Amino acid sequence: MSPRRRRPPLAVLLALSLLAGACGGDDEQGAPPGPAEGSDPAVTLRLVTHDSFAASEEVLAGFTEASGIEVELIANGDAGLVVNQAILTKEDPLGDVLFGVDNTLLTRALDEGIFVPYESPLLEDVDEAYLLDPQHRVTPVDHGEVCLNYDRAHFDEAELAPPDDLDDLVDPAYRGLTVVEDPSTSSPGLAFLLATVDRYGEDGWRDWWSRLRDNDVLVSPGWEDAYYGSFSGGSGEGDRPIVVSYASSPPVEVLNADPRPAVAPTGVVEASCFRQVEAAGILAGTEHEEEARELVDFLLSLPFQEDVPLQMFVFPVNREAQLPALFVEHAVVPDDPLSLPVEEIGANRERWVEEWLDTVVR
Amino acid sequence: MPAGWRRARDGRVARRRAVRLSPAGRRRADRPTGVDGAPTAAGAGSVEGRDPRNRAIRSNLAGPRWADRPTGVDGGPAPDGAGQVGGRPGGGLEVSGLTVRFGPLAAVREVDLAVGPGEVVCLLGPSGCGKSTLLRAVAGLESAAAGSIRWDGADLVAHPPHQRRFGLMFQDFALFPHLDVAANVGFGLRMQGWPDGEAARRVTQVLELVGMSGAGSRAVGKLSGGEQQRVALARALAPAPRLLLLDEPLGALDRTLRERLLVELAALLDDLGTTALHVTHDQEEAFTIGDRVAVMEAGRIVQVGTPAEVWRAPATPFVARFLGFHVADAVARGGAVTGRFGALRAPGVADGAVLVVLRTDALALDPVAPLAGTVAATSFRGDRVVARVRTVLGDLDVQVEPSLAPAAGDAVGVSIDPRRVVVLPA
């Protein structure tokens, strides 16, 4: 064996290592996928949002074209994580506008003063019911309802009426049929807990939950395993026909099926719906407040509002926005969903979760 | 030629005769000290005159590459110079006041030792006496707590091992398992940046020298013990180290192999004129290989001399016992020493308590000798028989002509030749 043959792999390895050491020192050059540093338009706004934010690229491009403002998305984690990151970094904000704070998370963000007020002229097209903050520190953008979904096929076969109300769930006829998410680890789980608090009041919700527990409810830590793992309807692979999901889930089931069915395989229990309103706010400390206002206006404008249903599977707050056919056909928008004032949620959320854990789990 | 070196060579060739070399392979057959064992005219001083091939190797091995290049420079091969072995007078290895500590324990204590150019010095001692530590310190593998290690006058203590240009051969050979024989042997050459072709030629030469021609592509894991020893030696020799350090190089081998390779090693070191420091616990090995022998006890060197000097006159009771001699208590008075062995003439010895070293060659069986005993056992050694005789002194090993050998249980007398005993102060 000649020594020469031994050299290349090691040399390559060492060279790579050295290269990496050298590259590690400098910042962006030669970085793997570095931030896009395109030809510098007037301003680039950083939109801080959660990782399920979605919009059509076309719609965003239209905004940039019209305003000359480039939008860079910063999305790390779910809504709770994003709001908390924003609070943690308020001295040196991560971006200019935050989208995704909802009524279950809002109090803390407002208390910490991370937003500066802005009243968009487009708010005149938005129902007052969606306004979360009279001082306009945040602007509502969309709403989505967390509702019980049920498996149509199951109830047809079992010759049992689908649940009509939360009361049905604790009926022995519905024993062992329900899967819910843990409100301590899941956002729809928390919304559903709030729904029961609104429905049964501070004095009655625990009693309802202990009866649900006795009726063999299954608790999952997150939406994914509840819906895919335990729910029997639609794309669910489990055997429980009632799940806590969204009002938009039936149309999405239709959308994401091949071939698409004429009727959604799942239905929504309207009386169980709890409204979540998602809002955007201008982060205090931004150097581009003027442009940030333009971006907030854009979020309320028809192009974005009409894009929202099929991108994020929620409903627009702008009453002028047209719903896509899919939603018109398959979605249920409850007229008078369950809801709680933002301040009440903020003041009691942690206690309710603890009490829920004591009632249902421990 | 420096006088000291010549003396050393003379001593060595004289001993070679006694060793009775057996021809071992083609290379061995070329040796002038061969069949009759008599020193040739060229034998004493000039190895170069004998075999053109060996001379070529030697001029490479001992040539200017190692010897005259500044330390640490890693250039290409230098043109071959004169095949001169020796350094300047007073050159070679010079260790003085060397102490090596392991924590509070001093494994080597204030050792002074010199190895002249072309000389082979054996460090002899029981295990744990610090001889390997001393060797490793010279190699740079242990750091010195005090003292100096000089080569041609330049202190190397602060030099890491790779800058000392010494070769080291380990007891268990420490061949690189991931390299084949040729790559093992060529390792040092590669470290020096030899061009591939030249290095390959050298590897072939050195492998031939150790009798491993054609083994270059073999895996070291598949070699026998003796073959590993040869490859390890070739690897140490290939870069022509200015000093070769050998740490029990034969210790891992079985007896027969050991004896054969011992002779070969001695001859090879002699042929190449290599300067070497050789560590062993085996006196026969030390006496065969070493021009001089340094005996170590508990971290100190207690005696240095030619094998004959050490054997003839052990300097301390420790050395005497280590060489297998009996040491008896005695009292000196008026030119005689008296002990349980009787009385012996010892002119010039001062009165008082002394120790008497009874060398094996001082003892003989003699029915009328005053020291009586019983033969406990005999062992046949071919040209002689060693009888173990139980006496008042303890057991004494006495060498006897086979034809006169006693049987176990025989009552015998042991005579002591007063000219062959050594008297040491008690």
Added chain:
Amino acid sequence: MRPGATSGAAARRLGARRGVSWLAVAAVPTAFLGVFFAWPVAAIVARGLDGGAVVEVLGDPGLRRVAWFTLWQALASTVLTLVLAVPGAHVLARYDFRGRRVVRALVTVPFVLPSVVVGTAFVGLLGRGGPLAPLGLDRSVVAVLVAHAFFNYAVVVRTVGGLWAHLDPALEESARVLGASRWQAFRHVTLPLLRPALAAAGAIVFLFCFTSFGVVLVLGGPGRTTIEVEVYRQTAQLLDLRAAAALTLLQLAAVVALVAVHARAQRRRAGALRLRPANEVLVRPRGRQRLLLGGNLLVMATLLGVPLVSLVERSFASGDGYGLASWRALSSSRRGSTLFVSPLEALGSSLTYAAAATVISMVVGGLAAFAVARHTTVAARGFDALLMLPLGTSAVTVGFGFLITLDSPPLDLRGSAWLVPLAQALVATPLVVRSLVPVLRSVDVRLKEAAATLGAPPWRVLREVELPLVGRALLVGASFAFAVSLGEFGATVFLARPDRPTLPMAIVRLLGQPGALNLGQAMAMSTILLLVTAAAVLAIEGRRVGEVSEL
């Protein structure tokens, strides 16, 4: 003055220089861990630290219960994983059979899957109506332990098998000749020799299970949460930094305690093993060995194969039969949305990040391993322990720490793509160190001395002797680092830019919406992820480092 005096001083200088070179080698990993781990974590802990909170948290019976569950499930998972995987490590290290390399690569695959994918796979298998429902393991601790074994099987096979493949069989044979039974020979000869690798594997598996998040939540059922989940809730959801700091300290204390135990186990063995090239110890199994091999392949097929196959199967599910709808949808559905990511792009991001993380962790971990392996001083052991801490720290703690520390020049890395490989390297580095140290420690020191006396300066000793001898372990470490970086989710999801998601991120995104096509696409992407992982492991480990590629 005797000449010796000056030489003694020179010798002392030499000693000092060796100390300095150790510092130099350790400087890179120390700086890396200091800047990207210690500083961010210390900053976030400091924000919330107050003595009262620590006392409160430690005194809360609910949290004590969580801590106790965290601890015992991690211990039980570690034991189960070792029991299942050590025989597997044996057959993969010792037996020569067709497909051995592919099996070795395949057992690594589970390691990279997002826990939510594995969670739904296990729920699908074990839940009511699933094929394994009769076992009654749905929402049980046993399901958690089995899933942990599923994830961590590879850790044991790689870490323990890596050393086992080089142990001289003559050692065990000589014990057998001395009258030891097969079991006694294993118990008294092989097991003690393997102890450093067993301890390393055990420590890593324990840490992974100790900080387990998704698996425990999904499979353990309600009420079974780990400290990691609590850290996440307190930090990410409640922003209660006081409680989070106290919990983080609790986690760190547990990791330090574990590492101390581990270091003791490591220290007991002194001296080099006579390692042999792996290909020399491979045997074709005969008789009882065939039985052992078959049994272990069966365990692998059951434990690892069934969930993986069900995952692949579901990617082809279409209506009531099978089809390619999900695979076709991968490149078409939702195109034009900011959330759309083609599988190829996600794969590209994943591979780029993982390659960068591998290089970083090989440099950092390699240097650290050499520093740790060469020294047995207290400082070196402390350093060794420090290297393990990232494995036992919540990704959200590190991520939040990044946010508040790496935000100003010269280290303004917020939003930088470098954060992802840096965070992945934090997790991968301890694995590299643990794969390398046992093998480095067993390199015969005389080989290095021999090289030095032959004129090799230290860096050439490293390059010519140590690297080739540990080449195999280096590759194993590299493929390990690559796999763990590919699969890293907790920190990546936090740091990666939304327009450049990794495969696991894309998979989890797909699972965020209902619909059969979404589920099918998620499974199809998971299939891609596992194929790519297996291919990458095969490619990396198939490289030959030096001629002794099997050593």
